[in-house]
Amino acid sequence: MRIMIIGGGNVGFYLSKTLIASKHKIMIIEENPTHCERLVSNLDSKWVEVFLGDGTEVNCLRDAGIHHADVLIAVTGYDQNNLVACQLAKDYFGVKKTIARVKNPKNIRVFEKLGVDSVISSTESIANVINQELEWNDVNKLIREHSSSLRLREVQVRQAPWLIHHPLKDLGIPKGIIIIAILRRAQAIIPSGETILQEEDKIILWGEEQLISDFLHILSAN
Amino acid sequence: MFLIIAGCTQVGALLVKKFVDTGHNVVVIDRDKGNFDYLETGCNCLMIHGMPIDEDVLKEAGIERADALIAVTAEDNMNIMISQIAKHLYHVPHVMMQANHPERQAVLSAKGLHMICPIALTADHFYTSLLQKENSI
Structure with a gap:
């Protein structure tokens, strides 16, 4: 063109x-x-x-x-x-x-x-990202009122390519963290141990705050 | 008549004076506060300091109930954008603008904008004045 x-x-x-x-x-x-x-x-x-x-x-x-x-x-x-x-x-x-x-x-x-x-x-694009972040913060605030240490986090699979191609049960996700949903295109999928992640997926993690941050640390280190 | 003048330039200030002196209700917008110095002291108009292509600023100036808008900032493209917002988004009954670059007149009057080009007007004026004089000799 x-x-x-x-x-x-x-x-x-x-x-x-x-x-x-x-x-x-x-x-x-x-x-x-x-x-x-x-x-x-x-x-x-x-x-x-x-x-x-x-x-x-x-x-x-x-x-x-x-x-x-x-x-x-x-x-x-x-x-x-x-x-x-x-x-x-x-x-x-x-x-x-x-x-x-x-x-x-x-x-x-x-x-x-x-x-x-x-x-x-670009101002609007950045504002959208921040707004999404804020929505998560609102959800987490709600959770915090009931339990001091449990959190929800969203992770882009693209940031940790080694998660792709293997069923979830083989990924070594630590006890105390569960993947409650996979966001794929416009769909939310409830995963099982056999589910295999794709590059464009986002996953939603639920678990102890400390465990989640350790896990995210491992993800980014790999 | 309730009139908005965008751009407190020398032309803008002169327009404000003319309309205020004849009893009209005038709001003048400029993004440069210093330009309000062009107005006479004690001028009976509302001054708004802000970017005249910002819809919030135009709303504050009262564009939703304006009978007319004249865009006379120093920038042609700014005037073109203000005029189109006034005409096509807020349906202001009378919209006029100044274009400093004569070639824009031909192109953008096709968009239904009423333009005045000082350079073209001056040149026309000299031309016809001289020809009239020559004919009368």
Whole structure:
């Protein structure tokens, strides 16, 4: 695919690096000459073209070859610039898909209403992770009221690949800890000793707090 | 009329004065407190210090009941975003904006935005003034 990226700061730079690895052709427009130099000297010119200019201007987009782009991704640090870049790409140049980064998560709704196809907010992603964590804390608070030392914990199987391929009964899970559920895609599975974990699973552990932290320590050490 | 002016620039301050002096109800928003210095002392308008593309700030300014909004910040893209929020999300009856870059006018008036471009207006004015003079000689 040919991808036009507006904004060559940190987000644009690492995004390009990642996309090159999947063999996409990248065009980047960046208005700061120092950032442009970094892009040119650190990215393979076979895959990346760098343009100095304002990616919210029609002439600049045209010169950079927006007519060849299948997708436009706007990742400058300013929400208003990302909106205008996406709208120009879509309405004026007919680019099929537009993706924008927003700094203020409230702008997700605004951008979607104003025609941007996908809107991403790192602030919101982080907030979601924290909220999930908080929900666990609420559950644990409830448990603590009834028993001082029992806890629930969630573990990503991906973090401990040696858990995969063997039935649970052979994993040497210490006494005092049980796996009460496996979260696989959108399903919750109640496991038996014969259940085999998969890489994308999350497991929910129930047991003594000390035993669980020792076990997690062993998991990460392996 | 209840009017919101986004951007207490020199143009913004002049607009505030004109509307306040003729008895209208005006709220002016700017993200830079120092810009409120452009207003006359004792100006009878509400000043809101905040980012004018932030919906919370616009709501505080009363966008839900505004009769009109004029976006005259120093940044074209900011004005374009404010105007679209006002027009398409809050259905403000009259929305206008300033565009400093003449080429944006052609592109974005297609989005139904009422734009005023000072550079284009000035150039037109000089052009027609001179031609009129020449014809009258």
